[in-house]
Amino acid sequence: MEAPSSSQLKAETPASQKKSSKQSFIPSELARSSNLLKIQQRKAQVRAYPRVKKLEKIGVYSSCKEEGCKCSGWKNPNIAHAAGQADTSLTQQVQTVTLDCKCRSCSHTLQAHVSRFGDSGDDEINRLLGLVVDVENLFQCVQKEEDGDTKQVYFYLFRLLRKCIIQMNKPVIEGPLGAPPFSQPNISKGIKNFIIYKFGHLPQKELQIMHDLARVFLSFLNQETLETPGARKIRTPDEDQQDYKMNYTRWLCYCRVPKFCDSFACHDTTEVFGRFLLRSVFPTIRRNVLESFRSEKHHMLAEKRTLVLSYFPKFLSMLEEELYSSNSPIWDVDFSQMPAHMPLPSPRSNDSNDPFITSPGTPGSLFALTSPAGGVLDPRYFTTPRSSLFSDDSRGEKRKLSDLLLQATPPTGEDDGSKRQRSALTEFPVEVINEVVATVTDPEQMLGPEPNLLSPQAARDETARQEERRGIIEFHVIANNIETGNSSSRQTLIWLVELQNVFSHQLPRMPREYITRLVFDPKHRTLALVKEGRVIGGVCFRMFPTQKFTEIVFCAVTSNEQVKGYGTHLMNHLKEYHIKQGVYHFLTYADEYAIGYFKKQGFSKEIKIERSAYVGYIKEYEGATLMGCKLNPRIPYTEFSNIIRKQKEIIRKLIERKQQQVCKVYPGLTCFKDGVRQIPIESIPGIRETGWKPPKEREKKDAKDTAESLYPTLKLLVQCMRSHSSAWPFLEPVKKSEVPTYYDVIKSPMDLRTINEKLKSKSYTNRKIFIADMQKIFDNCREYNTPETEYCKCANTMEKYFYNKCREHQLIEK
Known part of the structure; x- marks a missing residue:
């Protein structure tokens, strides 16, 4: 195909199109839903014309049949007069047209131009009118398109539709392009094979998530505008562009243009193209889809945001690996593999003779890398890894993120240690925890060397x-x-x-x-x-x-x-x-x-x-x-070893966050300069302030702590704290009506009344939990208020008083 010259375009353009082409127009935006609606409304409008007006519309593209006449199409003699009258209505113009009206160009009647259409039924006339509207739109595309390769395609389709109007037949694209599908298996089939191959062993719920991600990817690819061959050549000058140019032309003819010119049969990109085109566009598609989701993440529902931002990057990485792999089976025409998660028959008795064979284990698992941490960001939508991945819905139990990270045993029979761990985690706002989890589960966010099997931290399996x-x-x-x-x-x-x-x-x-x-x-x-x-x-x-x-x-x-x-x-x-x-x-x-x-x-x-x-x-x-x-x-x-590794990494990141908030510097040790080779850990300055205790001492004190044994001491401490002269800011919870922004800053509030209520309900089974809650009062005060305020001074006074009382009652070391 050759690019149309201005003389060609002028010769083949009806006057009505020349006038309308002056309007603002962007060809690449014609496939938008709003423009598609306008096109359908336009077609409905012309199909509602009286029959004579319909024939006039078609006659614009029909040559005169009078002997010796070379007129290429009907030209309304009233157009020039009506155009000069701004108040002339469409109805008045329609009424002035009859079959006896003479053409402004050849002076022959309209009947001489449309005689071949006289015996056609209304359905055929309406079909031809649809072709007319499509021709008008393609003419606009030819005029406004700036890319040469794309303009050639538009012009070819423009001439093809004009020819179809004259010959009264249906448009068929001929030539070297071939007919769809152009590759087997197509992209859609390849993605389905990928889901079966990589995730077929997952339970139905998780397999459905993978299908949802695949549908999102295929839908995005079907809506995507491909890069023009010219722009691609500039970006990758060393690549051979001929194959891509052929596929781009096919895409325009069979996928993009038919969306706004329904005279052509429309095909989805993923149904007619295969691995070659997906390889060509995958880097661009991947970047665009992730950028699109990241820019819209604040407008998504929490469930969809978690699904897209946590699972989708890894999903695309695994797909890319199969796309460029030379021996990936998902692109085989005869690929067939039953999902390995197909339910196996449960034995009915001790002597059950029902044999069974599972399908081959499929390699790879997206959930192996994301579900242990990234999959449970919102307790309203996600269940535990085990309940979600391996149990029936009836046995699923919604859990909080803190439970998932730190609870390795069922809730029943848990010891005080696990309670203390979860209490420690709740000190962090949920936003901080979600941010850390997202960082740990996103390979692009994690810095440092790539993990490998030779790493000393690698698990046995x-x-x-x-x-x-x-x-x-x-x-x-x-x-x-x-x-x-x-x-x-x-x-x-x-x-x-x-x-x-x-x-x-x-x-x-x-x-x-x-x-x-x-x-x-x-x-x-x-x-x-x-x-x-x-x-x-x-x-x-x-x-x-x-x-x-x-x-x-x-x-x-x-x-x-x-x-x-x-x-x-x-x-x-x-x-x-x-x-x-x-x-x-x-x-x-x-x-x-x-x-x-x-x-x-x-x-x-x-x-x-x-x-x-x-x-x-x-x-x-x-x-x-x-x-x-x-x-x-x-x-x-x-995946248990992976889960434990990620949990450790998450806890380590949370500890780093805490260390950034609480920073206290001690002078370095000088005893080693004097020849001392080692010192006891407890002699390191500040070590006890971090909460460290000698192992035996820790075990001894933890074994003694119970809610009943601590209650008298803690009750006395709370009474002393409440009666102190500087305790007035901390007696009751902060009222939002008095301090509207307080709870925007302080995510884990605490006060003496709340501590007293927890004490009465015997919630303090360990001294550390009590001390942590009391410390939270002082930390929250200093975080929200500036150091010179009266509130901060009260917090400092109360903190010093509290720890003196703790030493006095032997709750902490002196």
């Missing part, structure tokens, strides 16, 4: 976890179903034989026949660890659902694959599988060589299940030790 994400290893729950009347798959039988060999080599003291009998017993199942198609380890177990426990029979990893974290990751997968099945107790007999491994996996000699529940069910072994493990349904075990 990190290598295995990374290999699973890359698809190097897979986990399958398999069983022999030969006795159920259904034949096992060939692959299952091969894996069972390989498992038998692994157990036999790694457990030499177990008779081979005994191993064979249990591995192939339909009542036993095995979690197989498969690496590159070959079994390298597994756990053989038998589930007793009515007794609420599972017996682990064999557990082994082949010798040349040990010390890589496979054993830990294998057991974690087994735990997650049993949580889905609602079985929370493991029992096993471990010999002297296996006790260490099972201890690392959370097993102990203290059995948490009633003896009557397992006696007569579990197989006993001479010389072995019975060990048990109780599963916590709130813990996502395969």
